[in-house]
Amino acid sequence: xxxxxxxxxxxxxxxxxxxxxxxxxxxxxxxxxxxxxxxxxxxxxxxxxxxxxxxxxxxxxxxxxxxxxxxxxxxxxxxxxxxxxxxxxxxxxxxxxxxxxxxxxxxxxxxxxxxxxxxxxxxxxxxxxxxxxxxxxxxxxxxxxxxxxxxxxxxxxxxxxxxxxxxxxxxxxxxxxxxxxxxxxxxxxxxxxxxxxxxxxxxxxxxxxxxxxxxxxxxxxxxxxxxxxxxxxxxxxxxxxxxxxxxxxxxxxxxxxxxxxxxxxxxxxxxxxxxxxxxxxxxxxxxxxxxxxxxxxxxxxxxxxxxxxxxxxxxxxxxxxxxxxxxxxxxxxxxxxxxxxxxxxxxxxxxxxxxxxxxxxxxxxxxxxxxxxxxxxxxxxxxxxxxxxxxxxxxxxxxxxxxxx
Ligand SMILES: Cc1cc2nc3c(=O)[nH]c(=O)nc-3n(C[C@H](O)[C@H](O)[C@H](O)COP(=O)(O)O)c2cc1C
Numbered sequence: 001x002x003x004x005x006x007x008x009x010x011x012x013x014x015x016x017x018x019x020x021x022x023x024x025x026x027x028x029x030x031x032x033x034x035x036x037x038x039x040x041x042x043x044x045x046x047x048x049x050x051x052x053x054x055x056x057x058x059x060x061x062x063x064x065x066x067x068x069x070x071x072x073x074x075x076x077x078x079x080x081x082x083x084x085x086x087x088x089x090x091x092x093x094x095x096x097x098x099x100x101x102x103x104x105x106x107x108x109x110x111x112x113x114x115x116x117x118x119x120x121x122x123x124x125x126x127x128x129x130x131x132x133x134x135x136x137x138x139x140x141x142x143x144x145x146x147x148x149x150x151x152x153x154x155x156x157x158x159x160x161x162x163x164x165x166x167x168x169x170x171x172x173x174x175x176x177x178x179x180x181x182x183x184x185x186x187x188x189x190x191x192x193x194x195x196x197x198x199x200x201x202x203x204x205x206x207x208x209x210x211x212x213x214x215x216x217x218x219x220x221x222x223x224x225x226x227x228x229x230x231x232x233x234x235x236x237x238x239x240x241x242x243x244x245x246x247x248x249x250x251x252x253x254x255x256x257x258x259x260x261x262x263x264x265x266x267x268x269x270x271x272x273x274x275x276x277x278x279x280x281x282x283x284x285x286x287x288x289x290x291x292x293x294x295x296x297x298x299x300x301x302x303x304x305x306x307x308x309x310x311x312x313x314x315x316x317x318x319x320x321x322x323x324x325x326x327x328x329x330x331x332x333x334x335x336x337x338x339x340x341x342x343x344x345x346x347x348x349x350x351x352x353x354x355x356x357x358x359x360x361x362x363x364x365x366x367x368x369x370x371x372x373x374x375x376x377x378x379x380x381x382x383x384x385x386x387x388x389x390x391x392x393x394x395x396x397x398x399x400x401x402x403x404x405x
Contacts, residue, residue, distance in 0.1 A: 013084070017193055018186035020171035020219075021084055028279035029161030035279030037287035045289070061100075065150050065249045065271060070100030076273075077126035077152065077253075082110025083219070086201035090119045097121040104152050105208070107139075108226065112207030113146045122147030126253070128154055129231045129238065135212055140245050142208070151246045152273065153239070156254025158232040160223070161281040172223055179220075239267035254281075256291040258298035265299045272299065 003009045014022050028035030060071035075096045081088030089103075089111035096103035097120045105116050105123040116123050125143040130136055140151070166172040170182040187194050206213055206222055213225050242250060251271035252264040261272055274292045276285045 016190065017084060018183075018190050020166070020169040020183070020186055021193075023165040023169040024163070024171050025078075025084065027163050027165035028283065029163050029281055030283035031164075032279060032283065034276050034283050034285045034287065038276065038279050038289070041287035041290045064102070065251070067102060067149065068100070069102065073101050074124070075101065075103040076275075077104045077106035077109075077154070079106045079108040080110055080206075080219070080222070081106070082201060082207075083197060083204065086196045087111055087115070088201075089116050089123075089207075093123055094120055102150070104150075105148075107208055108206050108222070110201075110204060110207055112210070113143050113148065115207060117146035117148070122149070124148060124150040124152055124251075126152040126154055127242070128157065128226075129234045130209070130212065130229050131231045132212065132229070133241065135209075137245050139208060144246070144248075148248075150249050150251060150271075151242070152251045152253050153242055153269075154253045154277075155234070156275065156277050156281050157230065158234065159227060159230060161277075161283065163280065172220060175220070183218075236263050236267045239264075239269070243268045255295060256285060256288065258294045261295045261299045 001008060001012065003012055010026070013025070017025075062069050062072045064072070064074075075092055078088075078092075081092060082090075085091055087110070089105055089109045093103040093105070093116045103116075103121075103123045104126050105111075105113055106126050107128040109116070113123065113125060125140075125148040127136075127140070143151070163172070170179060170186070174182055187198060205217065212229070213222065215221050215225060239250070239252075249270040250268065251273060252267075252269040253273035254275050254277060255261050255264055255272050256274060256276055261274075264272055272295065274288055274295050276282065276288050276291075279285075
């Protein structure tokens with residue numbers, strides 16, 4: 001079959017991969033209620049169709065955390081991708097680079113961060129927190145040295161969700177002779193995978209954390225190492241440690257609740273990924289897409305951050321947009337006010353008409369990179385007090401600038 005759609009690729013994967021790998025990728029946790037919700041809620045979204053626009057010059061490019069993307073999509077981290085295709089992470093990174101979008105490498109990828117970076121563009125690096133902070137610091141230093149700019153800290157997997165399909169397929173829990181025979185059988189009955197991945201895709205280790213993994217080299221050994229070594233004590237306070245150890249932008253992945261989103265931003269995150277881990281963790285949780293609007297309302301477009309800039313008004317200005325087309329400042333200023341209120345600083349501003357002078361002062365002091373990305377109309381409704389108090393330093397805190405996404 002010549003694949004034309006994502007579902008065609010899914011069919012091919014089912015054919016090509018040993019059952020245990022296909023089920024691992026395809027499945028969710030427990031009864032897969034959340035996985036089902038993810039699919040159903042996305043499908044239920046009806047797009048608004050408009051017509052008679054000049055579509056000859058489409059430009060979907062955006063800038064996210066200082067990185068230009070040809071369109072607003074990134075490759076999410078996928079653990080053990082090198083077990084599904086030969087040096088899978090490298091292939092995915094190359095594919096992402098070819099179309100100009102970021103690839104995020106999982107902590108538990110088969111290929112190391114050095115191998116992926118050497119193949120082209122340094123990836124974003126996804127972090128799972130291990131108990132050994134010294135080792136984590138070394139790992140982050142390696143990611144930095146390899147050229148990674150963005151750290152994606154996944155917070156929805158203090159321990160892996162139970163996945164029934166993995167038990168049934170023998171991916172987890174199958175030990176002894178029958179387990180070994182089952183694994184071998186699944187391998188030999190998938191000769192393409194056997195040739196491509198098993199024989200020619202070695203080494204099959206968790207490249208980034210290889211030196212820490214003890215107790216065997218089988219997939220089940222990796223999984224039990226993960227269960228033993230992931231740090232379940234992590235709280236928002238630990239973001240402090242991450243911030244001290246990583247000097248670039250930090251994106252928190254795995255947030256569904258607006259309260260958590262506020263906590264994440266307060267803790268210093270520059271971006272959020274609204275996610276339930278593809279329905280692979282807390283089953284029964286709401287779909288990621290249905291969670292998105294409330295999170296965006298709570299923290300502006302930290303939800304997938306765009307340009308980031310520092311300003312000098314007693315706080316950072318994180319200017320974030322879901323897509324191109326900032327409406328600035330008409331939509332931005334009210335959100336500055338809202339963010340000021342939400343993030344627990346000592347003031348809530350009352351809207352008032354803009355005075356040119358105050359706006360001009362605010363604009364002059366903004367980072368030029370931010371201003372460059374702001375191209376559209378100026379029609380401001382509120383915010384002179386906010387602008388002034390930010391400038392004179394009487395309001396402190398993090399300021400979120402949000403677009404009308
Ligand atoms: C096979 C597989 C492995 C994954 N491994 C990771 C991982 O190592 N780290 C991570 O943060 N997310 C991982 N994910 C989750 C994805 O990055 C992504 O969040 C999910 O597939 C999409 O669902 P969402 O829209 O709820 O985010 C994995 C997903 C799959 C299907």
